[in-house]
Amino acid sequence: MKFRKINVHPLRGADPRLRAVANILTADGYAINGIRVYEDKGKMYVRFPIVHSEARAWKAGRAANFAFTPCTHAARREIEGAILEAYKMKTGNVAGFEQRSVQ
Known part of the structure; x- marks a missing residue:
């Protein structure tokens, strides 16, 4: 997978x-x-976004959650x-970075 741009915004909150x-x-x-x-505990990891719909829409029966999840283990590791x-x-x-291999 090739990336055109990766923007990382460091936070403290x-x-x-x-x-x-990111x-x-x-x-x-595609933009994610x-x-x-x-x-x-000293280890870095990534969590992909999930967008929850509003509670009012759930009650009306027309809501859905949207999420981005890589389809393969290799794609997840690459991202x-x-x-x-x-x-x-x-x-x-x-700190917290490990050398990983994609299989």
């Missing part, structure tokens, strides 16, 4: 584990916004690796 929010644009023109980068590498380059923070 209410959640002490949340380190950044947005990516693929070479095919709101990907969160967390650090827990995670690109985002974590961009985070590392932007912040200089190398």
